[in-house]
Amino acid sequence: MDTIAAIATGGAPTAIGVIRISGPEADAAASRVFCADSGRAFDALEPRKMVLGTLRDREGRTLDHGLAVRFPSPGSYTGEPSVELHCHGSPMAMGEILSALFAAGARQAKAGEFTRRAFLNGKLDLTQAEAVIDLIDAETAAAARNAAAQLGGTLGRSISAVYDDLTDLTSRFYAVVDYPDEDIEDLQQAQIQKTLRSADETLSTLLATCDRGRVLKHGVRTAILGRPNVGKSSLLNALAGYDRAIVTSAAGTTRDTLEESVVCGGILLRLTDTAGLRDTADPIEALGVDRARDAASRAQLSLLVLDGSEPLTPEDLAAMDLAAAAPRSMAVVNKADLPLRLELETVANRFSRVVSISAMGNQGLDALETAVAELFPTGEASGEVLTDPRQQEAVSRARDAVHRAIEAMGTGLTPDAVLTDVEEAMNALGELTGRTAREDIVSAIFSRFCVGK
Ligand SMILES: Nc1nc2c(ncn2[C@@H]2O[C@H](COP(=O)(O)OP(=O)(O)OP(=O)(O)O)[C@@H](O)[C@H]2O)c(=O)[nH]1
């Protein structure tokens, strides 16, 4: 196994920069660039304790004063002998130190290679490796909390529990297949049925978390809809916290769709501001209205904006129809700073959630946040949420196979027919945790990582 090294803190100047080294020659390579102030030999430094010293380039010239930590095997992230060097985050100085490490026999680590080694050495399973990247990429606190729980191993453990039950079950089956004269006793039959049903239940519960997982990881596609001049762009700006969109008193200001991501009620909303919906003779505006309709058709959530200071117009009613067609929708009655002239009851009859705001005065946004949080409950961050299409596909394949096994048992098919299904379920679950994952699946996962992780 090669010894690998990389800057773990990116290429920009930072207060502190970390260089990671892992592999059999980690101590030897590090000893060439780090000299403890105490004068102790590098491989005699106390494990997992930070030690002060000088960092040097390949000619032995001092480049920085910093810290080193040794992690002897197996008590390291990768499971291999590892070292971390903490220095000032100067890309130039760190580049020189790295090149000295390469001269000492280490090579540049590839993206995700440290975590990949951790996986290969059994330090974490694939669901935990995926949690590492999800944690780094998390865009909301809820997503980070869920990734942290998954990193703790919750998802891997519940999958492994099902896997182990099925292993146990197959061994019983093999006993019967090997001695065909013996029938499976009724008691055994009942037990096998019970195991299969309980596997089905666990997997179905996991599959029910897919929607929640998608929201956590990818956020909610949200269209801001309404007739011209009601304050759609003002709402976008209020949520974004800066003047993202042009706002004027002229109806038809927004022509093209405009996108911005915000965290609202703890949920990541991928907002699209749209052109005001109306019939228009202006060909450019008409194209904008087409795009607005398109955004509405793709939205998971639509925010219908109405002007509370005016009675409903036929254009409002048409916009309502469009907005109400989205899987989730909410009416946002804007301009609450002006006297109310809108027929609130008509709106409330159509939308179960109606919030009153003043986008211009930044008022009522908390009510909007609460309503969004209620529409998309993230639940507690158990980590037992399927956030990735790969995970969802594997669990779904496992559950289908378990279903077939249950059916085969019911129709009195031969034990080996049932076995085939059970083994297929186990394969799918093994892919998920990495017990039986193919190389291409593993590679695809680690390609999402950055260098140094
Ligand atoms: N009084 C009051 N005026 C508002 C409020 N929000 C927006 N406006 C005004 O309403 C007008 C239209 O606002 P926009 O945000 O451009 O409306 P829009 O729905 O994006 O309009 P189009 O892009 O033309 O479809 C502007 O003059 C805003 O200043 C509000 O809360 N109170």
Ligand SMILES: [Mg+2]
């Ligand atoms: Mg606008």
